[in-house]
Amino acid sequence: MLLDRLCLRLNAVVCGLLLFLVLGQGQDSASPVRTTHTGQVRGSLVHVKNTDVGVHTFLGIPFAKPPLGPLRFAPPEPPEPWSGVKDGTSHPAICPQNITVFNMMAMKLMNLSLPLISMSEDCLFLNIYTPAHAHEGSSLPVMVWIHGGGLVVGMASMYDGSVLAAFEDVVVVTIQYRLGILGFFSTGDKHAPGNWGYLDQVAALRWVQQNIASFGGDPGHVTIFGESAGGTSVSSHVVSPLSQGLFHRAIMESGVALLPGLIASSADAVSAMVANLCSCGQVDSEALVGCLRGKTEEELLAIQQPVMIIPGVVDGTFLPRHPQELLASADFQPVPSIIGVNNDEYGWIIPTFMNSSETWKEMDRETVKAILQQMLTMLMLPLESVDLLMEEYMGDSGDPQTLRAQFHEMMGDAIFVIPALQVANFQRSHAPVYFYEFQHRPSFLKDIKPPHVRADHGDELLFVFGTISWKGYIEVTEEEKLLSRRMMKYWANFARNGNPNGEGLPHWPVLDQEEQFLQLSTQPAVGRALKAHRLQFWTKTLPQKIRELMEAEEKHTELVGPYHTFHYFCSQLVVRSMGTVVRSGSRVLPWVAWLLLVFPVTATGPEVTRPEVDTTLGRVRGRQVAVKGTDRLVNVFLGIPFAQAPLGPGRFSAPRPAQPWQGVRDASTAPAMCLQDLERAENVRFVLNGKHQLFPISEDCLILNIYSPAEATAGAGRPVMVWFHGGSLVVGAATSQDGSALAAYGDVVVVTVQYRLGFLGFLSTGDEHAPGNWGFLDVVAALQWVQGNISPFGGDPNSVTISGTSAGSCIVSALVLSPLAAGLFHRAIAQSGVITTPILLDSNPRVLAQGFADSLGCRSTSSAEMLQCLRQMPKEEQILNIKMNMTAFYTIDGTFFPKRPMELLRERHFHSVPFLMGFNNHEFGWLIPRGWGFLDKMEQLSKEEILALLRPYLADLDVPPEVIPNIIDEYLGSISDAEAKRNAFQELLADMIIILPAMNFSRSLQDSGVPIFFYEFQHRPSSFAKIKPEWVRADHGAELAFMFGGPFLMDESSLLAFPEATEEEQQLSLTMMAQWTQFARTGDPNGEGLPLWPSYNQLGQYLEISPTPRVGHKLREARMHFWTETLPAKIQQWQQTQKGRKALGEL
Known part of the structure; x- marks a missing residue:
């Protein structure tokens, strides 16, 4: 209960302000101050549920200098002293990483969107949680936690040590360390030996030795513990000479130094990969390190993205030899250890992040074998081992459930269990080792993970810590509370005396010749010889058989x-x-x-091949991808800038042309998306199947991505399709729509564009200082770039089709009306949205701008002063903290829009280009109501509540309040059934906001002779079964996976990837891609082998798109008659009545 915790903290701060002078550093101090070697730090008091013990927390204490400038890729240096009292009451910035992973983890595990977290290279901090009664001399055991995350993601503040500290009277320290390239890049020589993240951990342990006594801890009783890559870190400190004397006990949870691939024997491969990706040229080690030191955090994260994991390395200092050798030769610190694993390590969370969704399902033998062949990379085994592994784990079974279970066991054994048992066997001869297998499936995950998953990777963490900081206290059963108390007691007892056993606890035997271990569950028991047969297979049988096969092959x-x-x-x-x-x-x-x-x-x-293309600004290097179902390859270029970063004076200004660059620019990794609310962006995952895909955020985001058939060389003249993403003008990213399948199957060049969003994209003061519509001006700049540069990518600048969905579709229709876009495109596709939707226009933008400025401290009645302040003061984090409306609003700026869109349409001031447009048959089915916050209320709404909801929207349609009941009666009539009322309400919203504006827009174009092809998409994707109720039909955005070729995308992590599509859905996707690209090629979606699609003429013909398409007539005829004939007549009648009453009143 995050709110309760927040209130408690606020109360604690208030009490501290009142009592600080009296209480000082006493036990009850709400603002405790402690003295370290570098200065004083002030913490806060938190109260822990179900205990009277308060805990003092000290957050963000620096244990090293910021690793910036020359300290990047260098060992950490001691922190600088500070004067005064440093505030230690707020969580520190996290080290640079792909934060999307954490959002995915939170969403998948807890259905929770995490708050915005600041990120910085200045991240070498630790957090301390100590019982409030502890003081210097208390000499409590110290437990230093090292987080996991594959050495590429993670943070100290994700783990709240207050419960463990309160219940077990220990001091808990959580530390951060450099990650990814910044933490582990190595050239293998003196210029960058590597292991910077491990050296950070050593520096943190040294800080603990020097300072922890001031917080009530005993520097002579330090236990290091960690999970996954954190467990690997702990295990690495056991074998590292640099860590000697800095700790006295070790706990390794689901991770040891022998975990496959987290420690490399040589830096050659990683150095070569980074050099190849970083655009530093062919340089020596010293120059490469210098070049990388000059790059921004964002550039380094982009370099890392295709590699994903940068391991530690045998550097001769932290690791003088590989851990396998050090352990085998007993060259390590003989400290007592707890080592353990979970009984379903490969159950769900790891396959999720590896995008191996097929391994959750029941599998046949051929599927198992195919996946296993792909997984050999991870298992570090040659191809010959496939049959050996199949024989050992699958036997002759053909049962799908058994095969899935055995496959998961095999992967868990190979990655986690066998390495853990090996390390335990090495260490037990020199110091006590206590081994465990965690076997409990958490009850609070029952609705999140499939029922076959047992104790998954990381499932023990909540029991060890007793809570998780961002979720508050999780509801658990009484048995689980007891399990958590026992585990905290085991861990703390071990930290106290090197033995987890204690009064009232089930006995945990030491690992000896009898090979006993503890089965940790709500009913703990002692087990014997865990996985003994599997250990024999992996360490003896399999290597021997592979050697025999290799020897036989060498003879032939x-x-x-x-x-x-x-x-x-x-x-x-x-x-x-x-x-x-x-x-x-x-x-x-x-x-x-x-x-x-x-x-x-x-x-x-x-x-x-890594394709390279020359643009007018410089050379770019992309990557080549395959597409399922075709041999055609696609060249992909990501993150090409079409304008300068809109920073400083460029904020709230028209985009400026991008600057040229020297050398070859890397365009192989996903760029940052424009600044936006990640919590709101999370709703996009429900477009198809619940898959979450986010990217880093930055104001420097004016980029485009290009997907071009590999054989389309410069001047090939392929049709160009430019895509604008949706998201209500407040969220979205170009890279969310992967254009590779559309490019391959349609033989077109696909361009996806980013534009500024929210306040940064559309703020207007209503005068010359900030006319607004910056996001619209961005897309014009992108189209200008396409005109000047698309030919070298194989595209034809004289055959450009603009397309988009939702807000992107509104942009398409806006460009059709804007004089600034003249000559920049030749055809248009608008899916589920047009600019004439009245709710998008802000007739008085100054009010919104003033409120935004005031909230950021830029209070001024002068537009010029307000803009100057907004361009200089607010940081990205401050802007993101300002909550926007459901959408951003455009204005009539006199430039992009010289008049209102409806006026431009009436006066026929638009570009006469062929138009393909349409919508889905359940636009307000689920996605939009969820995003707007009334999904769960639709069936409970009364007519009066519906009336109140609709009033502001209908005001934009110039519907008098007195006439609104006519609209309610038209749709709801006398309906009392909750489900029928919900359906009618959804239909009303869809008609009013999407369908009526779209049909009116098309009629205005039709009257001028513009070719129009109209559709209604009617297919419910089969993937909806996982995330949406049965009554949802073709929801908003449901067509996207089909027109982008989702079933054929190779990258299954892509938002629109649809690997589970049925055969008829695959065919539907092929048909739609053919229709869309045929329209881009000729201005007509008809072609050989395609369903007839008549133009939208006086007969009102349109195409009903589904697996069995057919031509329809006069779409929504009755409803459209109501909106265009009946309702205007009612309004006119009301107005005449009002005039009559006014005349009578004047008499």
Whole structure:
């Protein structure tokens, strides 16, 4: 209960202000101050549920200098002293990383959108949670937590140590360390030895030794503990000479130093990959490090994205040799250890992030074998091992459920269980080792994870910590509360004396020759010889059989050549990792680097093409991707700037042309999306199947992506389709719509465009200082860029079709009306939206601008002063904290729009281009009501409440309040049934906001002779079964996965990827792609083999798009008659009545 916690903290602060002078550093102080070697720090008091013990928290204490400038890719240095008292009451910035992963984790595990988290290279901080009674000399055990996250993501503040500290009377420290490239890049020589993240952890442990006594901790009783990559870190400190004496016990949860791929023997592969991706040219190590030090955080994150995992390395200092060698030679610190795993490590969360959704399902033997062949990269095994693994784990079973369970067991064993058992066996001869298997499936995840999943990776964490900071206290059963108390007690007892056992706890035997371990569950029991047979298979049987196969092949090299040797396998992957690694499937990508970086090899295979194209501003290098169902490859160029970053004076200004660049610009990774509310952006995942796809956010976002058939060389003259994303003008990203399948199947060049959103895209003061419509001006600039640059990518600048959905569709229709867009396009496609929707126009923008400025402290009645302040003062975080309306609003600025859109239509001031437009048959079915916050209320709304909801929208339609009941009666009549009322309400909203404006727009164009092709999309995607009720039909956005070729996208993490599409849905997608691209080619969607699509003429013919398409007539005829004939007559009648009453009154 986050609100309760927040209130408690606020109360604590208030009490501290009143009592600070009296209480000082006493036990009850709400604002405790502690003295460190570098200065004083003030914390806060929190209260923990079900205990009277208060906890003092100190957040964001620096343990090292900010690793900036020359300290990037350098060992950490001690922090600078500070004067005064440093505030330690707010969470620190997290180290640079792809924050999307955390949003995905929160959404998948808790259906929770995380708050905005600031991110900075200045991130070497730790948090301390200590019992309020503790003081210098209390000498409480210290538990230092190292977070997981594959060494590429994670943060200290995700783990709240207050419950553990309160219940077990220990001091908990959570630390941050550099991640990804910034934390682990290495050139393998003196210029960048690497392991910066591990060295940060060492620096944090040194800080603890020097300072923890001031917080009541005992520097002689320090336990380090961590999970996953955090467990790998703990295990690495056990074998590192640099960490000697800095801790005294170790706990490794689901991660050890032998975890596949997290520690590399050589830096050669990672150095080569980074050099290949960073556009620094062919330079030596010193110059490469210098070049990387000059890049921005965003550029480094972009470099890292295709690699994903950058491991630690044997650097000769932190790791003098590989951990396997150090453990085998007993060259490590003999400290007591707890080591353990969960009984379903590969159950759900890891396949989720690897996009291996097929492994959740029941599988046949052929599917298992195919997936296993792709997974060999991660398992670090040659192709010959497939049959051996199938025999060991699958036997001769053909049962789909059994095959799925065995596959998950095999993956969990290979990645987590076997390495953990190996490390435990190495260490137990030199110090006590206590082993566990966590076996409890959390009850609070029962509705989130499939029923076959048991104790998944990370499921023990909430029991160890007793809570999670962003979710508050989670509802658990009484049995689970007892399990959590026991686990906290085990962990704290171990931290106290090196033995987890204690009074009232089930006995936990030490791991010895009897191989006993504890089965941790609500009914704990002692087990014996965990996975003994599997351990024998992986460490003895499998290596021996592979050796025998290799020896047999070496005797027949004249027949088989080098293709089945392990090093050839590795070398091919090195080459592919430097290129694209797309043909092997996106799920393998994170693991390609893992194998390469563990086994140093020389790349001897054929080169992989990375396409390069010259633009008017400079050269760009993209990547090549495959598309399912066709041999045609697609060249992809991501993040090409079409305008300068709209920063400083460029904020709230028209876009300026992009600046030229030197060398070759990398265009192979997804760019940042424009500044937006990530919580609101999360709703986009319900367009298709609940998949979450977010990207970093930045004001520097005016980019476009290009997808071009690989054979389309410069001057090939392919039709160009420019796409504008939807999102109510407040959210969205160009990269969410992957154009590769559309480009491959339609033989067109697809361009997806980003534009400024929300206040940054549409704020207007209503005068010359800020006319507004910045986002619209951005898309004009993008179209101008396309005219000047698309030919080298194989596109025809004289055959450009603009297209979009929802707000993107509004942009398309706006461009049709704007004089600024003349000559920039030749055809238009508008899906589910037009600019004449009245709710989008702000007739008095000054009011909104003033409110925005006031909330940011830019209070001024002068537009010029307001703009000067807004351009200089607010940081991105401040802007994001300002909650917007459901949509942004455009204005009549005199430039983009010289008049209101309806006037321009009436006066026929528009570009006469062929138009394809339409909508879906359930536009307000589910997605929009959810985003607008009334999804769960629709069936309970009374007529009066509906009336109140509609009033502001109908006011924009110039409907007098007195006439609104006529509209309610038209749609709801005397309906009392809740479901029927919901359906009628949805239909009313769709007609009013999307359908009526679209049909009126089309009629205005039709009257001038413009060719128009109209559609209604009527198919409910099969994927809706997972996320939407049965009564939802073709919801808003449902057509996107089909017209973008979602069933054929190779990257299954893409928002519109639809691998589960049925055969008829695949055919529907092929048909729609053919129709859309045929229209882009000729201005007519008809073609050989395609369903007849008549033009929208006086007969009102349109196409009903579904797996069985057909021609319809006079779409929504009765409703449209009501809106265009009946309602205006009612309004006119009311107006005449009012005039009559006024005349009588004057008499």
